[in-house]
Amino acid sequence: MSEKKFRQKKWQTTLFFTVIIVVTFISSSITKFNFIHSMTTFPSAFTWIFSNLMITEESFKKLPTILTKLNETIFMAIAASTTAAALSLFLGVMGSKTTKVNNVFSVIARVIASFSRNIPIVAWALILLISFGQNSLTGFLALFIGSVGFLTRAFIESIDEADQSSVEALTATGATYFQIISKAVIPQSLPQIISWTLFMIETNIRSATLVGILTGTGIGYSFDLYYKSMDYNTVALITFTIVITVILIELMSNYIRKVII
Missing domain, CATH: 1.10.3720.10 (MetI-like)
Structure with missing residues (x-):
């Protein structure tokens, strides 16, 4: 692969991921989705699952x-x-x-x-x-x-x-x-x-x-x-x-x- 094609492919990949990040950020803002808050709720969610979803006799x-x-x-x-x-x-x-x-x-x-x-x-x-x-x-x-x-x-x-x-x-x-x-x-x-x-x-x-x-x-x-x-x-x-x-x-x-x- 020539250097020109390599740079073009690298630029296209960078542009693609940039667009994905921007779209994700805009979508999160519109839906008011808080990623950090969602991550912090995982421990309490799993605690509830293991304490409530138990198969009993x-x-x-x-x-x-x-x-x-x-x-x-x-x-x-x-x-x-x-x-x-x-x-x-x-x-x-x-x-x-x-x-x-x-x-x-x-x-x-x-x-x-x-x-x-x-x-x-x-x-x-x-x-x-x-x-x-x-x-x-x-x-x-x-x-x-x-x-x-x-x-x-x-x-x-x-x-x-x-x-x-x-x-x-x-x-x-x-x-x-x-x-x-x-x-x-x-x-x-x-x-x-x-x-x-x-x-x-x-x-x-x-x-x-x-x-x-x-x-x-x-x-x-x-x-x-x-x-x-x-x-x-x-x-x-x-x-x-x-x-x-x-x-x-x-x-x-x-x-x-x-x-x-």
């Missing part, structure tokens, strides 16, 4: 009820992810440059993905809450819509990365559109499709807890209920079960990815 008796609600949350997240994956695969095929039928369907698929992806799942839950009320359907739909946007985008990119030579070979032999998709495109993209679906299940299990607080379902509802009643020992147990569940799901997902990829 009495709270442990509620574990069967908590596990029932946790299972409800897990199965809702899995159902939302898998059904969203099915629809997203169709939209991904329509939106991909490799397999699109025409530009109209491609644009529609990409618009649907962009629209549902750019609105947070929590926002979807609040929107749907007005129409469907506090129930499992609202939570399912919020996770489903958010998943469709993310997975459609991921599947489009996965299908676009498929080897074109196999597609061209089948086209030359007179294969139909559906034969090309089922014999060339999907088999190549399947490992990535499964991997993204597993990732979506992990993400939705985490999101379902927060969505449950809003929709009054699953483990999120139990967390909110015991938190508002100031039963912090049970809150600690719920938090612990959520953390363990997420870790186990992630370990299982990583193992499956290693097997299929």
Whole structure:
């Protein structure tokens, strides 16, 4: 690297960090955020956590009820992810440059993905809450819509990365559109499709807890209920079960990815 390019890169790096510092300072001033005060509150915050969020024998008796609600949350997240994956695969095929039928369907698929992806799942839950009320359907739909946007985008990119030579070979032999998709495109993209679906299940299990607080379902509802009643020992147990569940799901997902990829 020449000295001129090195100086230019150094100047760009310095400018970038200067802008970040200035933006941070302005944001802190507007929001009245005091960094020093926040740091000084950490010792008292951790003291409160370790003195209040303790799993006791009495709270442990509620574990069967908590596990029932946790299972409800897990199965809702899995159902939302898998059904969203099915629809997203169709939209991904329509939106991909490799397999699109025409530009109209491609644009529609990409618009649907962009629209549902750019609105947070929590926002979807609040929107749907007005129409469907506090129930499992609202939570399912919020996770489903958010998943469709993310997975459609991921599947489009996965299908676009498929080897074109196999597609061209089948086209030359007179294969139909559906034969090309089922014999060339999907088999190549399947490992990535499964991997993204597993990732979506992990993400939705985490999101379902927060969505449950809003929709009054699953483990999120139990967390909110015991938190508002100031039963912090049970809150600690719920938090612990959520953390363990997420870790186990992630370990299982990583193992499956290693097997299929």
